[in-house]
Amino acid sequence: MRNTAISRRKFLGTTAAAAAVSIVPFNFSFASGGKKPNSKVHGVQLGITTYSYRAISHSLEEVLEYSLKAGVNALEMRSVLEEGLGFPAGPARGPRGAEMTDKEKAERAKAADAAREEQRKWRLSLPVQKYADVRKMYNNAGIDIHIAKFAPSSWSDEEIDYAYNAANALGAYGITDEASVVACKRLGKFAEKHNSLAIYHTHGQFGEPGFDIDTLLSYSPANRLNLDIGHYFGATGKHPNDVIIKYHDRIPMIHIKDKTGPNNPTPNANKQFGKGETPIADVLHLLKKEKWPIDCFVELEYDIPSDSDPVKEVIKCIDYMRNILE
Numbered sequence: 092m093r094n095t096a097i098s099r100r101k102f103l104g105t106t107a108a109a110a111a112v113s114i115v116p117f118n119f120s121f122a123s124g125g126k127k128p129n130s131k132v133h134g135v136q137l138g139i140t141t142y143s144y145r146a147i148s149h150s151l152e153e154v155l156e157y158s159l160k161a162g163v164n165a166l167e168m169r170s171v172l173e174e175g176l177g178f179p180a181g182p183a184r185g186p187r188g189a190e191m192t193d194k195e196k197a198e199r200a201k202a203a204d205a206a207r208e209e210q211r212k213w214r215l216s217l218p219v220q221k222y223a224d225v226r227k228m229y230n231n232a233g234i235d236i237h238i239a240k241f242a243p244s245s246w247s248d249e250e251i252d253y254a255y256n257a258a259n260a261l262g263a264y265g266i267t268d269e270a271s272v273v274a275c276k277r278l279g280k281f282a283e284k285h286n287s288l289a290i291y292h293t294h295g296q297f298g299e300p301g302f303d304i305d306t307l308l309s310y311s312p313a314n315r316l317n318l319d320i321g322h323y324f325g326a327t328g329k330h331p332n333d334v335i336i337k338y339h340d341r342i343p344m345i346h347i348k349d350k351t352g353p354n355n356p357t358p359n360a361n362k363q364f365g366k367g368e369t370p371i372a373d374v375l376h377l378l379k380k381e382k383w384p385i386d387c388f389v390e391l392e393y394d395i396p397s398d399s400d401p402v403k404e405v406i407k408c409i410d411y412m413r414n415i416l417e
Contacts, residue, residue: 127233130163130409132416135378136386137409138165138237140346143391144401151175151225158234161406166229167238167267167344167388172257176221179213181206211246214253222260230262237386238290238344240267244274251278255285264343265290267317270307279311290343292317297334298326298353308341315341319390321348324369325359328352331370332377335385344386347371347412349393361393363404364411372415379416387412 130137139161141154149157154171181203191199229236239261241254258266265288268274278289289311296302308314316338320331335342349367351360364371378385389408391401 128159128162128164129233130161130165130413132413133379134382135375135416136165136384137412137416138163138167138386138388139405139409140167140169140238140240140388140390141171142167142169142240143389143405144171145169146395147401151228155229155232155234157402157405159232160402161409163409164234165237165386165388166234167240167386168236168261168263169240172222172225172239172241172261173214175225176217177213179206179209181210211250214250217253219256219260222257226261236261236263238265238267238388239263240292242268244268244271244277248281251281252285255281255287258287259285264288265315267292267344269294270296270304270316272307275307275314276310279314282313283311287313288315288343289313290315290317292346293319294322295326295359297323297329304338308338315343317344317346318342319346319348320371320374321346321350321361321367321369321390321392324352325350326353328354330373332373335374335377335383339381339383339385342385344388345374346390347374347387347408348390363393364408371412375412375415 139158141149144154144157149171151171154166154168158166226236239254239258241257243251243254243266246254254266265282266278267290268278270291270293275289275291282289291307291314293304293316297304304316308316318331318334318338323329323331323334331345335345349362349364349369349371351357351362352368353359355368361367375387378387389405389412391405391408393404395401395404
């Protein structure tokens with residue numbers, strides 16, 4: 092199946108830089124000591140999903156600074172991409188659990204529709220050069236953007252084309268969205284058109300009766316799996332290596348987190364790395380042994396200690412994985 096769509100390794104090796112990029116100034120020496128990062132350890136590419144920084148200010152410049160402090164050279168970029176380029180925000184959410192009248196619901200729906208149209212127009216008018224500039228800024232600091240998570244399966248066709256044009260300008264090998272029948276049927280065709288990949292993130296679906304990843308992948312030769320090993324283990328209690336071995340040529344990336352299993356007194360709970368039950372070391376050792384080109388991105392979801400912050404915790408997570416591999 093990999094031969095019928097561009098592979099992750101081939102894309103990273105052959106994609107051309109976007110033409111005539113403008114330089115976005117950024118002084119990264121204060122964050123990295125002037126040394127470009129390298130988080131590929133014995134052939135295993137470690138990195139971060141920028142969702143890990145959602146609890147703190149995380150502009151495009153700040154995410155670059157945080158990533159350099161963690162010493163990583165590969166990223167999955169989430170909402171910070173569009174937000175950092177001026178994406179128009181939707182209406183503010185109401186208080187959680189608050190009851191709304193029919194009139195309030197109608198007004199909120201109208202406001203949401205208006206915001207959605209404004210966002211669509213913004214996407215279709217944004218020059219792709221803006222994404223080429225982001226790539227330039229990150230590449231100059233030694234960081235590659237491997238994945239763009241736009242979650243566009245509910246967007247218009249024109250917006251999905253926009254998302255893939257943006258991903259290609261960033262140098263990303265694909266776009267991620269959440270795994271669903273609708274997404275897997277729709278996005279793969281656009282990935283084929285743009286010589287890219289459509290990569291689907293899983294939560295606890297593997298623990299649900301009747302979940303069929305083979306069918307979801309079959310909708311397009313460009314469809315791929317983003318296996319979240321924490322969610323997988325937390326929902327099933329099974330070893331994620333079984334899935335990785337079976338689908339290694341359809342898995343360009345995995346999310347790393349530590350969780351308890353379903354039989355734990357506190358089941359399926361996020362834990363600091365090394366304090367849960369997810370067999371992170373087994374997964375990393377497998378990838379090191381087999382030399383499969385599967386990115387390993389930290390997704391920070393556990394509660395941050397009161398004396399710490401997401402930047403410090405991501406560094407701990409990366410160091411934890413480095414120590415396993417070295």
